[in-house]
Amino acid sequence: AQTVTQSQPEMSVQEAETVTLSCTYDTSESDYYLFWYKQPPSRQMILVIRQEAYKQQNATENRFSVNFQKAAKSFSLKISDSQLGDAAMYFCAYRSTLGADGLTFGKGTHLIIQP
């Protein structure tokens, strides 16, 4: 079974600065998908960014980018120019391509933005 580990229960960053959230995973599969989801106080799960394992290029969505290191099984999220609205729980998630539908989530990182 796959596991996802987020080793930072909580991170704090000053507004307008850059922060990196860590995620590692364990799998024996060669092809899979990785995601970062944001869960603000409203508890809505919002997709931030996704990465296909077969793609070497790191995904980018505006201020959000990932550092995907397949050999190291690492998938970190970088948030540039942090904004107050970025404050939320961030979950890293893994999904297999081999028929298993469910996402496997990490325990989450609580991101605090200091004004």
Add this chain to the structure above:
Amino acid sequence: AAGVIQSPRHLIKEKRETATLKCYPIPRHDTVYWYQQGPGQDPQFLISFYEKMQSDKGSIPDRFSAQQFSDYHSELNMSSLELGDSALYFCASSFRLAGGSAPHEQFFGPGTRLTVL
């Protein structure tokens, strides 16, 4: 854009009662997923359906059952409720790529908060 609709948004039940949660996927999405998120926990995958057939099963208790209907909406039926079932229940939806291969993204609904007293 239309999103996943879940009803009810809040539900309070007593121990040993039953509950039914409903999920209406995004139009043209044919796959639904159910997740359970306990207090301070990450979401746990329960079960999924594709074209009205169960496609994957996670940590769904035997007391729970689910189905997907011809209009693609889904219902999660929970019986003999326990205090530990108190959680936020998410439904997510997606559409399969051509040929039925696994979809990339799951779009989550707002969740149903179930409280068991």
